[in-house]
Amino acid sequence: MVTTGALLHGDIARHLEFNASEHPVALQLGGAVPEELASAARLGEQWGYQEINLNCGCPSDRVQNGRFGACLMSEPQLVRDCLQAMQDAVSIPVTIKHRTGIDQQNSYSVLRDFVGIVSDSGCEVFIVHARNAWLQGLSPKENREVPPLHYDWVYQLKQDFPDLTIVLNGGLTSLADCEAVLPHVDGVMLGRAPYQNPWLLAAVDHVLFADKARHRTRSDVLEDLIPYIEAMCEDGARLHHMTRHVLGLFQHQPGGRQFRRHLSENAHRPEADTDTLRAAIALTRRTDQLA
Numbered sequence: 001m002v003t004t005g006a007l008l009h010g011d012i013a014r015h016l017e018f019n020a021s022e023h024p025v026a027l028q029l030g031g032a033v034p035e036e037l038a039s040a041a042r043l044g045e046q047w048g049y050q051e052i053n054l055n056c057g058c059p060s061d062r063v064q065n066g067r068f069g070a071c072l073m074s075e076p077q078l079v080r081d082c083l084q085a086m087q088d089a090v091s092i093p094v095t096i097k098h099r100t101g102i103d104q105q106n107s108y109s110v111l112r113d114f115v116g117i118v119s120d121s122g123c124e125v126f127i128v129h130a131r132n133a134w135l136q137g138l139s140p141k142e143n144r145e146v147p148p149l150h151y152d153w154v155y156q157l158k159q160d161f162p163d164l165t166i167v168l169n170g171g172l173t174s175l176a177d178c179e180a181v182l183p184h185v186d187g188v189m190l191g192r193a194p195y196q197n198p199w200l201l202a203a204v205d206h207v208l209f210a211d212k213a214r215h216r217t218r219s220d221v222l223e224d225l226i227p228y229i230e231a232m233c234e235d236g237a238r239l240h241h242m243t244r245h246v247l248g249l250f251q252h253q254p255g256g257r258q259f260r261r262h263l264s265e266n267a268h269r270p271e272a273d274t275d276t277l278r279a280a281i282a283l284t285r286r287t288d289q290l291a
Contacts, residue, residue, distance in 0.1 A: 001055050003066065004031035004040040016047040021228060026051035028097065030058065032068040032078065034085035041086040041094065052086055054079070056098035059133035059143045070133035073102050076117040083121035095125035097169070097189075099133040100150045108153045112160055119164060126161075127189055128154045130170040144170075144192065155184040175200070175207045182208070197251045218249050219281050226274050239276060240267035255284035 002015045007029075018025055027044040029052060031037045041052045055063075056072045056079060063069035072079050079096070086094045096118065100111050115126060131147040138146055149171045158166040168181050169189035178188045194200045199218060205211040229242050243263045250256030262280040266272055 001028045001030045001058065002040075003068075004029060004033065004036040005066075007040045007043055008036060012043060012047075016043065016049075018048075019228065019232075024050045026053050026095075028053040028055050029086075030055045030063060030066070030068045032066070032072060032075075032082065034082045037082050038085040038089035042089045045090040045092050049092065051093045051095060052090060053095045053097055053127070054083060054086065056096055057129050057133060058140070059099075059102075059135055059138070060140045064135060070099050070102055071135060073098060073114055073133075076114045079114075080118050080121045083118065083123045087122055093125065094123060095127060096123055097127040097129065099129050099131060100153050101132040103132065103134055103136070105132060108150075108156060111153055112157065115157060115161060115164070119161065124163075125165040125167065126157070127167040127169055128157065130154050130168055151181060151184075155181075158185050175203060178208060195245075196248045198246060198249050199251070218253070219285060222246065222249070222277065222281050226277065229274055229277065233273060238268070238270075239272040239274075243267045243277060243280075250284055253284065258283040 006015055016027070027041075027047075027049040029037055029040050029044070031040065031054075037054070044052050055069055058069035059071075060069065064071050072082075083094055083096060098114070101107070119126075130149050130151050130153065131143070132150075133143055134147055151168065151171075154166060154168045157164075165186045167187040167189055168185045169191065172178055172181070172188055172190055173193045178190070181188060190200070202216070202221075203213070206213040225242075225246070229239065232242060233239065240263070244267070247260050247263060250259045259280045262283060263277070266276050266279075269276075
């Protein structure tokens with residue numbers, strides 16, 4: 001998530017620059033002023049993003065103080081106006097990510113009414129984190145784990161709004177979880193699970209889209225990453241800025257602890273380069289398993 005203030009008054013390149021290999025890539029915006037969101041969305045399109053998403057799900061105190069994120073669910077008319085302004089400003093899809101409600105709301109009708117009002121903007125894609133956001137008393141981490149899941153509410157949204165694209169997020173930790181909910185919605189979004197265990201994504205095309213399985217190892221994937229890392233390092237990036245995102249690649253695998261330790265202890269050093277990563281890969285080669 002990037003706030004409108006950061007884009008309109010800060011270093012645009014720092015926030016929006018990305019590598020072409022990341023496509024397709026979406027930009028999520030945090031804000032509550034339609035005109036500012038429209039300007040930020042326009043910047044996103046100019047920088048090559050293929051989707052602009054409005055954040056109506058983050059519960060952190062800082063976000064609440066800025067009057068955006070999950071607290072916007074109490075102002076569906078404002079959310080509608082924000083999305084309308086964003087859509088008027090760009091030609092790429094504008095979507096929304098939100099919760100099932102806020103605080104102790106325990107009524108599907110509140111969620112249904114929110115989606116009904118917001119959809120009047122013309123927004124067609126609703127990514128629903130299937131938990132309420134508790135604005136007081138829970139940390140952002142606890143807000144991803146403590147409030148109960150309401151998958152049934154998300155399923156009902158699809159029934160009540162068949163023309164909308166309803167995507168379910170929250171509590172999904174495996175591809176089996178995804179397969180279980182996909183008959184009821186149009187898509188799923190995985191967040192923390194693949195970040196903690198990136199190899200979870202290796203079988204997505206085969207399991208969920210029936211593509212032919214590719215027999216590759218985790219080491220193969222890292223070897224493919226090396227040219228990208230070399231290019232980024234030449235541009236001044238530090239190795240640990242990239243390797244910290246793959247520390248979980250060998251999760252629950254023999255050699256995984258040594259892999260993580262080597263990178264944690266060495267990737268931050270000024271002289272660290274792809275040889276540091278190759279040394280970490282070498283610690284796993286004897287035990288790396290084929291997918």
